[in-house]
Amino acid sequence: MNSLRIVFMGTPHFSVGILEAIKSAGMNLVGIVTVADKPAGRGQMMHESPVKQFALENQIPVLQPLKLKDPGFLIELEALKADVFVVVAFRMLPTEVWKMPKHGTFNLHASLLPDYRGAAPINWSIINGDKKTGVSTFFIDEAIDTGNVIGQIEMPISENESAGELHDHMIHIGGDLAVETLNRIANKEVNPIPQSELGTSMRPAPKLFKENTQIDWNAKPETIHNLIRGLNPYPAAWTTWKNAKGELKNVKVFKTIITDQKGSGSINLSSSKTQLFVDTNEKQLEIVEFQVEGKKKMTAKEWLVGNNSSDWNIILN
Secondary structure, three states, X not given: OXXXXXXEEEOOHHHHHHHHHHHHOOOEEEEEEOOOOEEEOOOOEXXXXXXXXXXXXXXXXXXXXXXXXXXXXXXXXXXXXOOEEEEEOOOOXXXXXXXXXXXXXXXXXXXXXXXXXXXXXXHHHHHOOOOEEEEEEEEXXXXXXOOOXXXXXXXXXXXXXXHHHHHHHHHHHHHXXXXXXXXXXXXXXXXXXXXXXXXXXXXXXXXXXXXXXXXXXXXXXXXXXXXXXXXXXXOOEEEXXXXXXXXXXXXXXXXXXXEEEEOOOOOEEEEOOOOEEEEOOOEEEEEEEEEEOOOOOEEHHHHHOOXXXXXXXXXXX
16 A cells, blocks of 8 residues: 655645545545635635635645745745645645655646646647647646646547547546656655656747737638637637627637638628628638637527628638
8 A cells, every 4th residue: 555645735626636636546645735815806805726625625734925925834845744746737836845755746737748848738739639648647846837847647639629538538647657656656666757758849838828828710620620629718819800890809719620622812701691700811710619709609509590691701810
């Protein structure tokens, strides 16, 4: 039985999936670190992170420091007497934290490092049209996502898979790798490999902002399609349409299909009774699901009940 004393650090639902795998393996979770509660929603009610909710449901001590260098937090963390820290989708740790446990601190990252270091590896692997990705565990060091790799598991990316779908598939693979890594540490079977020995591909995975999520309709249809599925469901690729009244509306596009129909040579909207299309310079793209500013998300069929595509124009960036 693996007797390591484990402290887990994370925040979102992805982290919870890894936590569940560790707990299901019967491992000794002695503490959890997550973000402080914060107000959210219309009523600004205090919101607990998914990781905190997991900790409370499973009666695991939880720490929520505002600052990771706070002396009081460091004392509480030290008192847990952890053998190893596991970090999944959390903040950058100061040296005094990641050096604390005797067996080190490892991070689970959603890419095959050294490729896609950064905040959004799942999204960028799809945006770039990759056919495969994976997960990596590595020991944390002074820089971001640069430490020696402990283990990796490769997985395919399906042709039309969205970021949300890949995220959910990756949770199961990531849980397996986290458990495997903890067992290797417990059994002293770890042989960390410098990332420089794992390949030359080092594409970045920067944060997603309005500027790098806007659709360029002059791009190749495959490029547009990959951007849209790589940003679905969040933050979503976006564009701007103008209606017959001259009003500009931002539109989030969630799902498209590349058709075999050639484009008209100009960027415009067209439709049948139930389908909505965008002509690109090469092929038509069918817009399947989208959300016009101020409206709910809907399918093209639903939108066309009360709208005519000829009343709308795409504003090119």
